[in-house]
Amino acid sequence: MDLFSLEDWRRTHFTNQLTQELKDERVILMGFVGNVRDLGGLKFFTLHDREGFVQITAPRSKVCEHVFQKIDKLTPQSSVAVKGKVVIAKQAPRGIEVIPEELKVLNEAITPLPLDPTGRIKSNLDTRLDARLLDLRHPRQKAIFKMKHEVTKKIREFLTKRGFIEVQTPKIVATATESGAALFPVTYFEKEAFLSQSPQLYKEVLTGCLDRVFEIGPIFRAEEHDTPRHLNETTSVDIEAAFVTQDDVMKILEDMIVEVFSHVKTTCSHELGVLGRDLEIPQKPFTRISYDEVLKKLDSVGMKIPWGEDIPTPAERTLGELMGGAFFITDWPTTIKPFYIEPKEDAPHLCQAFDLMYGGLELASGGTRIHREELLVKRLKEKGLKPESFESHLKNFRYGMPPHAGFGLGLDRLMMVLTGLNNIREVVLFPRDRRRLFP
Ligand code: ATP
Ligand code: MG
Numbered sequence: 104m105d106l107f108s109l110e111d112w113r114r115t116h117f118t119n120q121l122t123q124e125l126k127d128e129r130v131i132l133m134g135f136v137g138n139v140r141d142l143g144g145l146k147f148f149t150l151h152d153r154e155g156f157v158q159i160t161a162p163r164s165k166v167c168e169h170v171f172q173k174i175d176k177l178t179p180q181s182s183v184a185v186k187g188k189v190v191i192a193k194q195a196p197r198g199i200e201v202i203p204e205e206l207k208v209l210n211e212a213i214t215p216l217p218l219d220p221t222g223r224i225k226s227n228l229d230t231r232l233d234a235r236l237l238d239l240r241h242p243r244q245k246a247i248f249k250m251k252h253e254v255t256k257k258i259r260e261f262l263t264k265r266g267f268i269e270v271q272t273p274k275i276v277a278t279a280t281e282s283g284a285a286l287f288p289v290t291y292f293e294k295e296a297f298l299s300q301s302p303q304l305y306k307e308v309l310t311g312c313l314d315r316v317f318e319i320g321p322i323f324r325a326e327e328h329d330t331p332r333h334l335n336e337t338t339s340v341d342i343e344a345a346f347v348t349q350d351d352v353m354k355i356l357e358d359m360i361v362e363v364f365s366h367v368k369t370t371c372s373h374e375l376g377v378l379g380r381d382l383e384i385p386q387k388p389f390t391r392i393s394y395d396e397v398l399k400k401l402d403s404v405g406m407k408i409p410w411g412e413d414i415p416t417p418a419e420r421t422l423g424e425l426m427g428g429a430f431f432i433t434d435w436p437t438t439i440k441p442f443y444i445e446p447k448e449d450a451p452h453l454c455q456a457f458d459l460m461y462g463g464l465e466l467a468s469g470g471t472r473i474h475r476e477e478l479l480v481k482r483l484k485e486k487g488l489k490p491e492s493f494e495s496h497l498k499n500f501r502y503g504m505p506p507h508a509g510f511g512l513g514l515d516r517l518m519m520v521l522t523g524l525n526n527i528r529e530v531v532l533f534p535r536d537r538r539r540l541f542p
Contacts, residue, residue, distance in 0.1 A: 107209055112184050119154040125189040130201065132157065132185045135240060136177045136212075146174040150185060150201075151244065158200040158232055159185055160192065168529050170206045177336065180212035180220060180237065181260045205523060228528060237428055246374035247530055250367060251518055255319060257366040258340055259357050267315040267342060272305035274298060274321060287325045287335075298323035299319060301511060302341050308499045310345035310507040317342040319514065327537050330416075331526040332464060332516060336535040340517075343509030349455045349471045352508045353431060356459060357389050358465060361518075362390065367521055380523045385429040389459070390425070391435040397445055400425055414464075423463025432458045442482040445471040459512070461520045468508025476500035 114133045121130065137149035137156060144163040150155045160176055177183070187203040217233065220240040231238040238244055259269065260357040275291060276299045286297040302318050309316045322339045344352060364384045367375070374383055392400075398408055404425070406418050414422065414432075436444045437454040444454045456470035473479045476497055480490045490497060518530035528534040533542055 116150050117154040118157040121157055121189055123191055123198055123223055126191055128189050128367045130189055136179055136181045136183055139177050146171065148174060149175055158195050159203050160200045161203055165202055169171035170203050173206050178212050180216060182209040183207060184209060228526065229247050232528060242377055245520055246377040250371045250374045250521060253367060253370050254363055257363050258359065261362050262317045262342060265355060267317040268313050270309060270316045270318050272302040272318060283475045285325045287323050300324060304496050306341050306343035306509060307507060310343050311499060315344040318478060334527055334531060335533050335538055338514040340512040340514050343507055345505040347508050349457055349469065349508050352469055352510055353457055356510055357387055361387055378522050388432040390426065391433050392430060394432060397422060397432055400479055413439050423460065429461050434462060442488060443472050444488045445473050464516055466516050467510045467512035471508045472502045474506045489514065
């Protein structure tokens, strides 16, 4: 028998599926070695898999000598397969353990390891991210990504029910959607292209044929951020719908946020417990506060922001403290929002854009979009952009583009709120930032 190969061995249960009802049954478990203990005539180790762990107990009197010997040589985090019998053991967690009949070491882990996946010895985030595979074996990290799976699943289900079709738009693009400064160039044969900052222009065009679309995909931002809430590659939940305005998509966003929070609260109670998070479901309707009112509020606590400027991070934080929870900022100055946002008809210095905030953190930006070419060209020029560079986009507006609205929601920012973690790197498997391109 080849020591390192599975052969016909297949897992019969994850460790969390082992119950007292399986008493005396033979099971096959696959996973990673945790603690190994040797009490002379009695050896133990814990076997960890994605769903939990179980104690493997080997009394010399009950197991084969070769199995008994192998336990001695087990190194933490090696991958193993165990064939054994479930027994009732009052002293063990969940009242059961497994007596091994056969043990395969599938791949031996080195010692010492760069970090302790049990978390008993704390490592800093950089060390953890450098050895992310080991780090992700920790129950806390597994809880984050199981929760993320539930979140994307719920978003897909929610938007599908609301008549949205999931789409995929190109990530290699020829022009910027927002501003040229924040783009990563790529060599595209004999031309220069860029990684997409946002599916904005494509999703807008798709409302002209597919009516309501959404995409959950990567966006690339080349700003040299070095903050706990920015990455250079992040996942965005983008939606766009035809024949509606910002008020309609704000309601959709609000409903979606509340449903996601409720779903997490009911399906991820274990994960929330692991993270020590007591999740409060935001109440609808979320407060709507205009940009002007925001400036007044900040002014009243001594923070003066000149009209027409974006709200700087410290002011966002203060605003978050004053407002608490989820709220919308509306009626933004036209000059600080992108060219494709529809100005207000009665007050064109303001536009039909909104941001969704949660405390001091921006979760989403959206608005009613311009659907007439003439105005779009005017706004491009006012922004100092060349309409010629947007010709392949602009021509769509000659084919009867409908009025439309949408938003982009940062999935990783949403995960920060749901988990209560304050560094976005914690909620991304393999984060990309100014200094990190590996692993
Ligand atoms: P911020 O002002 O926080 O830098 P933004 O206004 O530049 O964000 P948008 O272009 O409005 O970002 O993108 C829509 C959403 O995508 C944001 O509200 C945010 O949740 C998320 N997002 C944007 N850029 C990043 C980034 N670099 N890292 C993580 N999330 C981001
Ligand atoms: Mg924004």
